[in-house]
Amino acid sequence: MRKGQRFTPAKLAKWGNIGRGLGTGPDYQPWHQVTRDDPSSRGRSHLLTWRFGRLHHLLSDLELVVFAFASMLPGVVDLREQFPLCHGEHLPELATYDAGVSGEACGTRQIADELGYLHPLARREKDVSLWVMTTDILLTLKNQKGTTELLAVSAKYGEELDAKRTRQLLHIEREYWHRQGVTWLLLTPDLYTKSVSTAIRIGMPFTLGQPDAAPDLIRDCSALASHLDGRTWRESLDLISCRFALDTQSAQCVLWQAIWSGQLPLDLGRMVRMTEPLKLISVANFWQQNPVASRRTSWSH
Structure with missing residues (x-):
């Protein structure tokens, strides 16, 4: 105090x-x-x-x-x-x-x-x-x-x-x-798992700390799901940078904001590292990772 x-x-x-x-x-x-x-x-x-x-x-x-x-x-x-x-x-x-x-x-x-x-x-x-x-x-x-x-x-x-x-x-x-x-x-x-909270902490500077990316850009990034699934984070950022003519920082913001909104449903339990692959999951399973979205509670009385 x-x-x-x-x-x-x-x-x-x-x-x-x-x-x-x-x-x-x-x-x-x-x-x-x-x-x-x-x-x-x-x-x-x-x-x-x-x-x-x-x-x-x-x-x-x-x-x-x-x-x-x-x-x-x-x-x-x-x-x-x-x-x-x-x-x-x-x-x-x-x-x-x-x-x-x-x-x-x-x-x-x-x-x-x-x-x-x-x-x-x-x-x-x-x-x-x-x-x-x-x-x-x-x-x-x-x-x-x-x-x-x-x-x-x-x-x-x-x-x-x-x-x-x-x-x-x-x-x-x-x-x-x-x-x-x-x-x-x-x-x-x-x-929630520690790995999910770690991923959340990594993504926060590109979401909460940045202006919202244009909805069309988020949607176009999400349309690349089949190309991003299984690619490493570095390869994914390179693809987004090339496709939309963005610098690496802007590409990170677009990628994370697409994930944050659930339009690019990422398995947040996997390690977030440039050499690690992205793993996409169903939208329903994505929101289950979020205890607020899934309305989970520790209350019992």
Whole structure:
């Protein structure tokens, strides 16, 4: 934790007053942020940009990988990390995007009471306030029918689930979303293989860190599937560079973005190395490698 920085009722009130947790798209402000004025996270923090024109604040290596999995989903309208949960009754979170949604949803205080759990608190001497619980990633998705839906994702390392209090807090969070009809996933590293996460980390600089390639270019690259399957990464990049008159960096971006979107369904479990061959698989099997896309969860209660 950064020297002198503590979570206090005053700090939480300040964050609420300056609009943290509000907004959508480029205007959204995460509740927890990677700044000098914020208490640090336990793990390694990351700041990155993506398609919404703002910095995304991720508080661990695990959150980074989960963010990458989430970014691969088709129809992503918005991605809000470190999303704060309301204490009291409120409009369902989907109402932010769908004016036809009405009614009242339960807040964390009522849910904690009903489950028989103590709501987490922030303290500093005699000053006490309710802690603001958060969900690591909240996705807004537009499906093929044009309907908007939310998908909430929390990331935890497996050993964290051994703590009874951690499981209680996750239960509150799960109920918060479940009662709004929102799917909530608890992701731990045992839901995907290490080789897949390694491939994801290698591909991120060419996808999340770059402008989107033209859709026609991605489609034309994907049409080369039969020529790329079994070729080494170096041979594949040479082919793409030659076919589309691209430099190596641009060819890597096009190749990885075609993979990222599932249009070029790569076996991510194979080693990513210039001398290793690409192995293409079915689209269904490709998405099964992604625990967010396949809706896998480590939650059991």
